[in-house]
Amino acid sequence: MDCEFISIGEVLMYLKKEKISNIEERAKLIQAFIDKENKSSGNAYDRYLENGASTFMNVVTEHSGTKKECILWCVNHYLSLNRNANVIEKACSALRQFGTGCGTAASSCGMSSLHKEIEKRVAKLVGKEKAVLFPTGFSANLGAISYIVGSKDLIIFDRECHSSILNGIKLSEAKWISFKHNDVADLEIKLKKYESSYENIFVVVESAYSMSGDLSPLKEITSLKKSCSFYLYVDEAHTFGIYGEKGQGYCYEQGVTDEVDFIMSTLSKATASIGGFFAAKQKYCSLLRWSDAYLFQACLTPADAAVVLASLDEIENDPSLIKELHAKNQYMRNSLISKGFNLGNSKSPIIPIFIEDHNKLRMVVDELYQKGIYSTPVVFPAVKANEGRIRLLVNYAHTKEQIDYTVEALENISNKYQII
Numbered sequence: 001m002d003c004e005f006i007s008i009g010e011v012l013m014y015l016k017k018e019k020i021s022n023i024e025e026r027a028k029l030i031q032a033f034i035d036k037e038n039k040s041s042g043n044a045y046d047r048y049l050e051n052g053a054s055t056f057m058n059v060v061t062e063h064s065g066t067k068k069e070c071i072l073w074c075v076n077h078y079l080s081l082n083r084n085a086n087v088i089e090k091a092c093s094a095l096r097q098f099g100t101g102c103g104t105a106a107s108s109c110g111m112s113s114l115h116k117e118i119e120k121r122v123a124k125l126v127g128k129e130k131a132v133l134f135p136t137g138f139s140a141n142l143g144a145i146s147y148i149v150g151s152k153d154l155i156i157f158d159r160e161c162h163s164s165i166l167n168g169i170k171l172s173e174a175k176w177i178s179f180k181h182n183d184v185a186d187l188e189i190k191l192k193k194y195e196s197s198y199e200n201i202f203v204v205v206e207s208a209y210s211m212s213g214d215l216s217p218l219k220e221i222t223s224l225k226k227s228c229s230f231y232l233y234v235d236e237a238h239t240f241g242i243y244g245e246k247g248q249g250y251c252y253e254q255g256v257t258d259e260v261d262f263i264m265s266t267l268s269k270a271t272a273s274i275g276g277f278f279a280a281k282q283k284y285c286s287l288l289r290w291s292d293a294y295l296f297q298a299c300l301t302p303a304d305a306a307v308v309l310a311s312l313d314e315i316e317n318d319p320s321l322i323k324e325l326h327a328k329n330q331y332m333r334n335s336l337i338s339k340g341f342n343l344g345n346s347k348s349p350i351i352p353i354f355i356e357d358h359n360k361l362r363m364v365v366d367e368l369y370q371k372g373i374y375s376t377p378v379v380f381p382a383v384k385a386n387e388g389r390i391r392l393l394v395n396y397a398h399t400k401e402q403i404d405y406t407v408e409a410l411e412n413i414s415n416k417y418q419i420i
Helices: 008-017 023-039 085-098 113-126 137-148 163-171 184-194 218-226 282-288 302-317 320-338 358-370 400-416
Strands: 058-061 067-072 130-134 154-158 175-179 201-206 231-235 262-266 276-280 350-354 389-393
Touching (some): 067 400, 113 130, 113 262, 130 137, 130 282, 137 163, 137 201, 137 231, 137 262, 137 276, 137 282, 154 163, 154 184, 163 201, 175 184, 201 218, 276 282, 302 320, 320 350, 358 389, 358 400
Parallel strands (some): 154 175, 154 201, 201 231, 231 262
Antiparallel strands (some): 058 067, 130 276, 262 276
16 A cells, blocks of 8 residues: 555544544554655654663664764653762662562552652642552543542543543543633633533643643633632643742642642653652542552552652752753743744743644654754644644753754754745
8 A cells, every 4th residue: 555644643634534443454554654754764753762861962763773863852851850860879779779660559569668758749749638659640640530530520621631631531431521722711611501510520631731832821720619619630740840949830839739629740751750640638549549540550660769759859959950941941932932933822841833734844853853953743643633843842951052053953944944
């Protein structure tokens, strides 16, 4: 089969539009696209880092074995603690003391003192009575949302919510609808329309949206609680550790922690490890410990747990980490805006460059890569069909020289393809 698609997003859109469900047809079409990509410029989604994400130049390896040094703009290690010497030493020490894996789930004694310490520290940080630790952020959202919501409840979620949230919603027994992205008026209309039709209403949002970089209007959303009854669930994956003077998160920075019922975050971003947590009143956390996602998953490794704790120490002891990250974020934003780029409503260290045309998007990504600048194209199903983009994820370790070089390259290539 000849594959004429420009991007993997177009392949996936075609499969959905044509309602192709047969595994053989779907697999054949995907494989044809991958084979075509590997014969040409190389599949952007199949590249990997030779030695992991680094504060210096990263060696990217293609399917063909070709290697290229690149500035990396697609990793969520916002504070660059994955290469911090103190953090690495704590991980090595934990390996020697606790061994490698945990071997079982938390409910069957898979937890260690390290895991318990994480639960205590993150609960205190985000201002909640208790926290429940999960092996990943994805499973934290999946487990929590699918389990705490009942069959007589309604979930109202922001349209840009992460896949882990959407999958949790689909697995729940509740009814669900979306509201327009960051549109508090639309949310209020839906709350008042349905408040008498369901036992409980749960509103689910992210504090910062991973594909657009927009920050949630949390003050306005929580103010709706004065006139509407609902539980508020906030995913702080892209704000925990980098907002608040000690990384408490965006809910804390906005002063709305007490009005937020449930706070969730991953531990794979600012704290440079893996895992996720759900924080709330103790009774809700006790309930969640009987969810499938908690009962039937092995705990994150002791070394990963040690990394989280060491990262929290670094954040607490060095306020300059957060301050410098946001300074670099603002510096890059100002540079891009001065060149004529439309960054939408983004404000967080997630900077989107919107390119609707998939062909132009692919060419821009390829030419950036040739100049030693690496970020993957973001297409359907991560975003809507006409909302393709490049995401630039600003990290603490990015230098102003790297930012200037990237902005200049983006400007030249974007002018070439008439994108600005």
